[in-house]
Amino acid sequence: MTTILTYSDKGEQTAKQIVSLGFDAKILRSPKLDQTLWNESSLFVFIGAMGICVREIAPFLKDKKTDPAVINMDVNGKFVQPVLSGHQGGANEKAEHIARLLGAIPVLTTVSDTSNLWGLDMLPKQFDWKLEAGSNLTKLMASFVNGKKTALLLECRDRGTLFLETSKPDHVEVFYNTDDLKVDDFEVILAVTPYLHNLGNKAIYYRPAMINMGMGAQKDIDALEFESVVKTSLKENGLSFLSLAEIGTVDIKKDEEAFVAFSENTDLTLQVFGNEELSAYQVPNPSEKVEEVTGSASVSEAVAMHLSKNELFVPKQKLQIKDKFATIACAIDKRKERKGFIEFVGAGPGDPELVSVRGKRLLQTADFILYAGSLVPKELTHYAKPGCVVKSSAGMDLDTQIAEMRPFYDRGLFVVRLHTGDPCIYGAIQEQMAVLDKDNMDYHITPGISSFQAAAAALESQFTIPEEVQSIILTRGEGRTPMPPREKLSEFAKFQSTMCIYLSASIADKVQAELLEGYPEETPVAVCYKLTWKEEKVVRCQLKDLAKTVKDNNLTMTTMIVVGKAIDNRSNLSKLYHKEFKHAFRG
Known part of the structure; x- marks a missing residue:
């Protein structure tokens, strides 16, 4: 429970303002702080002079590990200061939250915060x-x-x-x-x-949390003994019990009392799997007896491999539990294992500041960055740490790209494959992923801001219009790579949605002709060159003048064509913020 204590009319007014802004708390006016209230509350917010706060809490202070968090703020809501349990009790975090609600200044005095250092206990x-x-x-x-x-x-x-x-x-x-x-x-x-x-x-x-454990057992093993021997087994195999992430067993053992109790004690969900899932794994220690009972040659080993998508770190361990036996096996979660890894990162539309926060951090920690040549500004690679190898993939075929990444991967290093915009949109990552899948190499994708989003921002336009345009089509014109007949521009044009056309400025004549089969010739068009780059250029015209506009401005590579009445639209506005939609205001 959070309790706000006030001692004046002004303080009470500020308290009510905080609560009205969504801060969940009980307000008490001029209370007498006693031991019961002290024990019941996990956070106190005193509104008034700091001296009052200090005198009130002094008799109850015992231990920083058990005392509740305490915050003090002035009656006008200008300054919010943690007094007690800044880190462990969360007073610092709550003070910053209140300050954001009121536009106040949080006053944090813990050394790690004032020194801009990590709070090791947080x-x-x-x-x-x-x-x-x-x-x-x-x-x-x-x-x-x-x-x-x-x-x-x-x-x-x-x-x-x-x-x-x-x-x-x-x-x-x-x-x-x-x-x-x-x-x-x-x-x-x-x-x-x-x-x-x-x-x-x-x-x-x-x-x-990165150790996944499979479990098997004879019926009705002792629950307390099971947990004890599991801890001992993990310790003997050099693993911390505290790093258990997921546990599982075969479906016929889902009600085994020892497993259920272990799940409750560790606060880990007991996951169960059928023999069809488990029999798909080639385990090092198959058992004919287990297969006879469950339909799978393994329970503990197969479950650990299934949960982790990885090879076993600890193969099947047979554990003696009084006069019965249990088995466990462990594997490290493949997604968290520190070994060779490839991250596909969306660079965003161009501006180095428009890469995601996660994307920037990945670039800062990479051992090798392979970036998409002229499509990605070189400035993005300047985030690289000292010692990182940076190469452009311009002119490289698929085999060469994989060959460049593989030596770093094989040495257990971290590789970033940097693509323009968002990798899933004309990013050509599918071919790369197919090779990586075939070679059992691990990778992940970090999305990026696409150029169609950058186009909307540059045009100061919302690409949807209530009751008129509710769809955005991302496509390209038909060049050397054929388009499916149902996806030709002339077919999409019939919908008169907002259309964002990639990779097609070089065939502007053909694009214009196909679009005119569905859009009126006066439909607004924006030709967007190198969005968010220093060289950005945006030219507006009508559809009937599209090809001429592209030619006159010599706009070819790294150009997006946007078509539709949503460009510069300021009519048919949304009713979201009208009075009858008050419930939506906070969004």
Whole structure:
């Protein structure tokens, strides 16, 4: 529960304003703070002088790990300051939230915030990791914020490690395996890893959820004993129990009491699979007995492989549980494993600042960037870290592109394949993915802003008109690559939707002729060259003048043609913000 305490009419007015803006809290006017209220609330917001706040909470303070979060703000809502439990209790986060609601100034005084450093105790909450640290956590955090030499060990790849790699302070050095890390050289070691290492009392461990475990068992095994032996087995195999991500078994064991209890205790959903799914896997330790009972030669191994889409890290372990047996097997989630990996990144329409935040961070951490030549501004590759190899793929065929990426991949390095706009729209990634699939190479796609979106922004136009145009067609003219008959421009033109035509300025005469079969000749057209680049040029005309406009302005490569009445439209406006649609205002 969140409680707002006020001591004046003005303070009460500010409190009601906060609640009216969506902040969920109970408002108390001139309350007497007692132990019951202190215990019931996880956050207090005092509105008034700081002295009142301090005097009220002083008798109840016990321990920073258990005390509720406390915030103080002035009655006019100009300054919002965390007083207690800034990190662990979330006071800093809530203070910033209130400040955004009111347009106030958050006053954060914790060292990590004022120094623009990571809040080491907040990283688990931020990235869904589990924290494992000894009693010297506070001391190590102090050393970190004081700029002591710190090692960052990253043995997984996820959203959190991407953030750490691209925002690390100067006193932090990154390592990707323990063989390169000399413990004695550092005062603090931050280890993001599912693996058990003995790094001494200098280490703070962050356990990412990336171990997937399959389970099998005889009927009615002891539930408490099962959890205990699982922990022991994982430890013996060098894995942290805290990094368990997913668990599963065969469908006929879904009601096994030990598995259900294990699921509840770990807060992990027990996933169940049929023999058809499990029998598809070639496991190292098949069992005729298991196949006789379940229809699959494996349960634990096949489930682990199925959950992780990866080979086994821990093959089937037979666990003695009193007079019965259980089996487990583990695999590392392929999506988070730190090994060779290729990321297709959408560069956006051109402006380096229009790449996504994630795309920028991927570029900053890549070991090799292969970018799409003249279609992608070279400035985007300037995000590369020192030591990153950058090459243009202009003039490369598919085999050459794969050959350029493969050596980096095989060495366990990170490759970014940088495509213009969004890779899924005329990005030619399908052919590359087919080869990668065939060779069992791992990849992922990060979307980008497409040039059709950049066109709408440049034209200051909404490409849909209520009750008139509700569809946007993304297509191209028919050049050397034939178009299906149903997708010819003349067929699409019959709909008179907003049409964004890629890769077609060189055949503008043909494009104009086909469009005139469906659109009126006075239909607005915009010819957009190198949208968001420094050389951007946008020329408006009517459809009847399209070919002449393209020719007169010498617009060919990197040009999009936009056609439709939505261009520059300011009529038939949406009713979304009319009075009868008040419920939609917050959107």
